[in-house]
Amino acid sequence: MGNPILQAPMSILDLPPAFLRTILHYIAVHLLKGADGNMDEAWQAAGDLMRGHDPQTEQEFRLCALLITFNLQAGEALAQAVNPNLTINQVMRLRSGALALTRAADRTERRLQQVRAARHAEVDRIANARDAAERPARKAEPPAKPKTATAPAGMAAGPGGDLSGMTAALPADIEAIMDAAEKDPTVTAEVQEITDYATAMGLDWNEAFKQFQEARLAAERAAARAEVAAGL
Structure with a gap:
């Protein structure tokens, strides 16, 4: 049996536009209030946020989406928790959820940094290997800079039709974190x-x-x- 073949990470340029729009739609919905109900403005903001994180691969795109979403959800939970009409149990759930979502955002950011570091290391390894192989034939040249992917069309195209029925896997993740936070003694203790x-x-x-x-x-x-x- 041979060694397994390792596949290169999928470039963000190769991602299906429908996938990009689905994720960005979910982020845009959370920005809608800040955009005064203007969905086009919310879409623009979602695209700007994603481009600000500069994802280069499919994995980086997913991690950036999670990082943005966790932070937005944590902010929403804290904003809701100040409602004087809520019961103490509801307030505690929102506070615990915000704390857990913030922790999830921190973990996601660390993972994103690790993934990027590994990608950069692989780019350097390939460049060094190529340079070593070509050195006998010609004078070594500085390794070329890795090509930076520009935002694909799906990130800047806007809603592009009715996407209200499109949902990503993110909402279930958020609810799971909120539910788990209520039962986590470390979260409860930190909230107290x-x-x-x-x-x-x-x-x-x-x-x-x-x-x-x-x-x-x-x-x-x-x-x-x-x-x-x-x-x-």
Whole structure:
């Protein structure tokens, strides 16, 4: 039995337009309120967000879509949690969900960074191997820069018809995270910790949540820097 053949990642340029529109439609729906109900403007914003993350492969596109969606959903959950007509259980579910979605966004961003690093390393490996093979025949030249994919037509085409019936797999993922957060003791404990901190500091819960997120990210960056320094 031979070794399995590893397939190169699918370029974003090769993705079916219907797939692109499906994912971007889902993101655009969450931007509709901010666009004052203008779907074309929401589509433009969704495309701009995706292009800002600069996905180059199908996997990077999916991870970027998840990263954007998790952050949008976390913001929506926090916004809904300030409704005074909600019960305490409903508020706790929304806060727990926001916390879990933020964690999911952080994990997705780290995964995206890993995928990109692996792609860049593979590009460098291929360029170096080609350079080594051609060196006897000619003077080595600097490796060519990898081609950057430009946004395919599906990312900038707008709604292009009735896509209201098109749904991605993302909503189910969001609901699963929200449901799991209610049963996760670590999430519940952190929500209570943020609540206590907000009460002690005279802050609203969302502001306390923001401060906790900033402190956590700062700690993670410090730990990453320490790990890099230890490996030098």
